[in-house]
Amino acid sequence: MEAVSRTAATLDQVARAAGVSRATASRVFSGNLRVSEEARRAVESAATRLGYVANSAARSLAAGRSESVGVVVPEPGSGHFLDPLLSRLLRGIGEELSASGLQMVLFSPQSPADVQRLEQYLVGGHVDAVLMLALHESDTLPARLHARGIPMVFGGRPPQSQEVSFVDVDNHAGGRAATEHLIKQGRRRIAHIAGPDHSAAARARLAGFREAMWSAGLRSDFVDYGDLDRDGGELAMGRLLATADDIDAVFAASDAMAAGAMWALQVLGRRVPDDVAVIGFDDSPIASATRPPLSSVRQPVEDMGREMAKLAVSLSGVRDQSPRQMVLSPELSVRESTVASR
Amino acid sequence: MEAVSRTAATLDQVARAAGVSRATASRVFSGNLRVSEEARRAVESAATRLGYVANSAARSLAAGRSESVGVVVPEPGSGHFLDPLLSRLLRGIGEELSASGLQMVLFSPQSPADVQRLEQYLVGGHVDAVLMLALHESDTLPARLHARGIPMVFGGRPPQSQEVSFVDVDNHAGGRAATEHLIKQGRRRIAHIAGPDHSAAARARLAGFREAMWSAGLRSDFVDYGDLDRDGGELAMGRLLATADDIDAVFAASDAMAAGAMWALQVLGRRVPDDVAVIGFDDSPIASATRPPLSSVRQPVEDMGREMAKLAVSLSGVRDQSPRQMVLSPELSVRESTVASR
C-alpha cells in the first residue's frame, strides 16, 4: 500500500499557531507536565482548529512505548475452549485497559504465516504488552518478547507453565463443585462426559469429578469423552446409557456437550431432571437456551480478564519481570436441569 | 506504561556488522530493491545473529505507512447481526490481507470512551485502511479518516450509504429465495418471523418475503417480529400459531429465531417439516445443530470479506477515493427442515 499525503496538521504547526514551542505543545497533549493555563488553552484551541491528531508512529518512536496492548485470541468458532467465554473475557480485559487509557488491539492469526507475521508485529514494538488467549503451543514468541522486555500474560495455564505469567481458573475445583452438587441432590450413579484428553482444563475437570466421587464413596468410572461440542455430548451420552442405563446424573465438561447429552436423554425417554440431572461447564449462553435451563459451572472470566490486564500493566516497565501466576475460583450456577421437581 | 530498554539490535548495528551502509541494509529488508547477493547474505546473517527485528514505529514514521489494516468488529455475543457470521467474514478478510502481506488488526470497542480512543488510534496512522463491521452509526469517523486519506470500507450497507464504500449481501434476494423455496415445496400458508425493524437487513428480508408471496398470489400478512435470538423466534411462533393455526411453513430472518420457532412448533405437536416447514437465514452453525437440520440462506460472507479487503487495498494510495460499492448474492442451503418426507 502506498502512502497518500493529506492535510494532517503536525505538532509543529499547532505550536506555531498557538505561539508556543513544540515542546510546550507536546506537554499539553501528554497531559501530565506543568504548562500554564494560557499556553494550554492556546494550544488546545489551535489543535481543534487545525484538526490535529498526533502521529502515533512518531510518538511511539520518540517515547519508546505505544500505549496499546495486544491480545491474541483464538479464531471465533474454532472450537477453542475459550470460545464460549471469549466475549466475557474480552469485556474484562477491555474495561481494565480502558481504565488505564490503553488501546486494546486484537489479533486472530489463522495460518502459520499469520503467526509469523504477528510475531514480527508484536516484537516490533507495536504493543507494550501481550495477553495470550491462544497460541499456547507457540514457544518462540514468549522468549522473543521477553528479550525485548515486553511482558506477556497467558489466559489459562500454558503447557510449560514455569517460566510465564498466567491467570487461570481452577478447573479442578469446578469439576469437584459440579459433582458435589449432583451428589447433594441425592444422585448416586453419576456419569462424566469429559473433554479431549489433550486439554489440561478437561483433565482437571475430570480429576475434580473423580475426587468428589471417591470422597463420597461412589463409583467414578462412568466416564466417556467428547469434543466439547453438542454432537460429542450426544454421542457420549448414548454410549454411557448403553453401558449403564440407570445413570441418574451427568456432568459434562462443556455446556454444548451437556445440551447434546440432554437431547439424547430426552430422545430416549428420560426426563431431565426427574430421571437424570444434567450439569454443564462454562455457563455459556447455551445454558439458558436449553429446556430445561442448564445448571453449569460459571467461570469468573471477567475477573480473569481484568487480572490479566492488571498484571500486564504492572509488569511493563519493570526491570524484574519474574513470572506471576494467579488462579481464580469458579462458582455454581444452578438452574432447573439439576433440581428435581417433587 | 514505562519504556524498558533492552537489547534490541538496530538497523545501524546490523549494517555495521554486515559491513554495509544503513541504506543497503534497509533495502534488504524492504525486499524489492536491487542489492547484490553478497550484501544481502551479509545483512541477513548479521540480522539473524543479532536477532534483529525492525522497529515498526520508526518504519511507519519514515515510510508513511503501517502495512496493517484495522477491522472494527462488533462485540462477540452482542447480538449484532453479523455475530453468527463474524468468523467466516474474518476468515475471508484475513486471507486476503494475508496474501497482500498486511497485518490484520481487530478492534472491538465496548463503550463510547473506547470508540473515542479508537478513533484517535485509527486516525493517528496506525493503520493504512479501515474495514467497518460495526459502528455504522458513528459518523465522525468516516470524515476524519477521509480527511487523512485513509480508506474505509463498510461491511453491509450503512444508513447513509451515498458517500462510502461498502460490500453488502443482497438480503432482499435472500428473503425472496427462501420464500420461493417454500412455495416450490407446495407450501401456501407461509409465515415470516422478521428481525427488528430498525435493521435495514431485516427490512430487506421481509420485503423479499412479501414480494415472493405477492408474485405467487399468496397471503403475505402472517408476519411477526423477533430480536434475532432464539427466544424471539419461539415467542413469535407462538403468536403466529395463535393467529393462524394452519400455517404450513415459516421463514425466519435468523437461524436462531428459526430454531426457537422449531422448538415452539414441536412443543405444540407439529412435525417439522411434515406439518410445518422451517427455513432460517445465515446458515450459521445453529442450522446443522437443530433436529431436523435447518434449511437456511447462506450468505457468501467469506467472499464479502475478501472483497472488502481487496477494495481497501486498491483504494489506499489512490488519490481519487470515490466510493465503490458491491452487492453479493446469497444462495440456498437446503436441509431436512423444509423437505417433507413422503
Place this chain on the structure above:
DNA sequence: CTGAAAGCGCTTACAG
C-alpha cells in the same frame, strides 16, 4: 513554566 536541541530508528530520493 518554557525553549532549543538532540535523538528515537527507519526510508528514500539523489548522486554516483
Place this chain on the structure above:
DNA sequence: CTGAAAGCGCTTACAG
C-alpha cells in the same frame, strides 16, 4: 548496486 544525508513527527532531559 551503494552511500551520505535529509527527513519522518514526536518526546524529553537540560538549562534557564
